[in-house]
Amino acid sequence: MKLRSVDKKYEALFTPWSIGKVEIKNRIVMCPMGGTSLFGWFELTGSHFDKEAAKLFLERAKNNVGLIIPGIAPLKNTFWGRWLWQNEKMFEDLKEFMKEIHKTGAKLFIQLTAGMGRSWAITDLIAPLHKNKFTRAVLKPVLDTSHELASPSPQPSRWAHDIICPEMTVKQIHEIIEAFAKTAKLCKDAGVDGVEVHAVHEGYLLDQFAIEFFNKRTDDYGGSFENRYRFAKEVVTAIKNACGKDFPVSLRYSVESKLKGFCEGAMPGEKYHEVGRNMAESERAAKYLEEAGYDMLNADNGTYDSWYWAHPPMYMPENCNLDDVAHIKEFVNIPVVCAGRMDPETGAKAVGEGRIDAIGVARQFLTDPEWVTKLIEDRLEDIKPCICCHSGCFNFSSSKGHANTQDLTDTMGLARCALNPRTMQSKKYDIVKANKKKKVAVIGGGIGGMEAALVLKQRGHDVEIYEKSSELGGVFIAAAAPSFKEKDRDLIKWYKREIAKSGVSVHLNTEITDISQLKADEIIVATGAKAKKIPVKGAEKAIEAVDFLLGKKEVGNDVVIIGGGLTGCEIAYELFLQGKKPQIVEMQDDLITTKGVCLANTSYLRDCFKTNKVPVHLETALCEITDKGVTVKGKDGNTFKITADSVIMSVGYNPAPVFAKGKNVHVIGDASQVGNLRSVIWGAWDVCMKI
Secondary structure: OOOOOHHHHHHHHHHHHOOOOOEEEEOOEEEOOOOOOOOOOOOOOOOOOOHHHHHHHHHHOOOOOOOOOOOOOOOOOOOOOOHHHOOOOHHHHHHHHHHHHHHHHOOEEEEOOOHHHOOOOOOOOOHHHHHHHHHHHHHHHOOOOHHHOOOOOOOEEEOOOOOOOOOHHHHHHHHHHHHHHHHHHHHHHOOOEEEEEEOOEOOOOHHHHHHOOOOOOOOOOOOOOOOOOHHHHHHHHHHHHOOOOOEEEEEEEEEEEEEEEEEEOOOOOOOOOOOOOOOHHHHHHHHHHHOOOOOEEEEOOOOOHHHOOOOOOOOEEEOOOOHHHHHHOOOOOOEEEOOOOOHHHHHHHHHOOOOOOEEEEHEEEHHHOOOOHHHHOOHHHHOOOOOOOOOOOOOOOOOOOOOOOOHHHOOOOOOOOOOOOOOOOOOOOOOOOOOOOOOEEEOEEHHHHHHHHHHHOOOOOEEEEEEEOOOEOOOOHHHHHOOOOHHHHHHHHHHHHHHHOOOOEEEEEEEEEHHHHOOOOOOEOOOOEEEOOOOOOOHHOOEEHHHHOOOOOOOOOOOEEEEHHHHHHHHHHHHOOOOOOEEOOOOOOOOOOOOOOOHHHHHHHHHHHHOOOOOOEOOEEEEEEOOOOOEEEEOOEEEEEEEEEEEOOOEEEEEOOOOOOOOEEEEOHOOOOOOHHHHHHHHHHHHHHHO
16 A cells, blocks of 8 residues: 555554454454444344445445454344354355455454343343243243343343343353354355454453453352353364464453443543452453464453443543553553544554554444545545444433333444444435436525535535524534534534535525525425423523533533433533532433433443532422522422522423425424434435435
8 A cells, every 4th residue: 555645643554464364454443333243233034144234344445444343243143043153145145245355455354242141232122021931931932032141140131130131051151162163164264354252341241251240150160260261262262173273363352341330330530449350350361362362352441331431422532442452462462452432643653652553443434434545645624523422323222220222223223323324224325316406495504404405415406505693503513512522523514614515505694584585496494493491480590501502601610400311411521521510400210311322421421420429319300590509399399409600401402493394395303303413414314315
């Protein structure tokens, strides 16, 4: 690869390296993501070669990624219980696909999983069926929930705390080890460059065996260090015996568990007692696993109890796992990859210094398949940024008393992207030239309006945006205002540049009061939503969330936030970062009870408030706002006062379309139904593809 156009600070990323005897052309690894398995994901038909995932990976391979690792492939189908190695046709299809991958110069490892154990994200729909012995038995031939939940020892599910996961038998362990070997051999025969074992990582099954906190067994797979890591050791031994010592086997590995207790993680920089794998054990474990036969560690931190380390939301610092992963590299002689909000510049510096061997990047590949090519060509401003929202790719959500509340259609369709509807949905969302060129007016220049304009323009229409304010961005300008939302601010800049390049006409400071004056063939109404009000005494004394975020209203040191949804919690977090003293008042029995907000995101905020003693008043209603604070009523029916300098109202929004839906008038985004960035962007495509 010619490096003349690569900025010097990134050059280290574009040097070759090897995993065993397999050479990789550069140091950028596309990390595995649930839902991108080449063998399908959570599908009633069982395993099959997934053409949509294959298309996704081939596009990224053509855009200069060095190593691709697709998402987890369960060794046994989630539905119907068939072993992967029993499906020979699937591996024949894989063989043809590998020929296409290798034409690009990329390499590909298949990630195989022993299972999830207590981390299996059992849903609110399935949980009651599992709890009942009769329905569990009836369901077993289709979905064996006891197999999916099987753990090293009986213990509560991470997702449904009232479900006790059954203990895995030695026979089951041996079946899984055999399945690893048989499946890996089929992968090798299909031309796959290596396999990755999932995982002594993130609190999945092999990690649960390795961590004493989760493993209370008294047989050969529990107790001592060697016994706890025996399962992982026997897996790689079996694979090497089946495939030969030169066939590379990577291990997905968590350096530290960042675990304080059941469903309680550690904050970045926090001093705490590690009850999972601490650094001292990790130093020993990494060397032990290398000696067992693993050829690479694909590393970060965390478990599902501290999920924000392995799936960092925007609240986590960039390169959050780098120091720990770089430290563990000192104890092994095999390559070590670091993942977790990796910034290419920092990653390149770490590679150049020999601290790590490559950077692992995942969800940025969902948002922009060409980002590596753009990096090479020094077009960083053209990279559409991932904002770490997890709204499309992994929105497993949970709150008090609920397991995974994610909709079944989402569970069966992970690895999509809130910002890029075409990701893993290329058949549903595709740019097709319109049969007839039309003049389309878009009223509202927020994210929904800009997305609609770009789609319509690509389809061949003449498009004009009318925005009543002096700037494009809409309410997302306020949403992007907190200090930790730098990627959101980058996204607004990206949209503005794309609109400028597209040729879409933009009319700022232009309020439309009569749609007939537009003389358009079609009209898109994207005027967003307005904040809800609570009809209580003194409501006028409150500051609207948007006004605070935009800096229009100052707040004092002691601040009460009315509403513990996502926006209210993010405001409280921002105030905490500023050194102020926020308190949250929320009527529900938990913070952020909305479906579709990933547990990695919500658990960070909940853990942060708990760790830092930010007062949270749940099941508490607002009664009055005064000059000295608020009066509220607790769940016991008693009222009490909270002293505050300022009160911020964040209780949701109502759609605010300036014109109603009608003939050739289409209402999109929050103006139609209040949602999130995903519903705004996908909804814009749903409408604009039909015009």
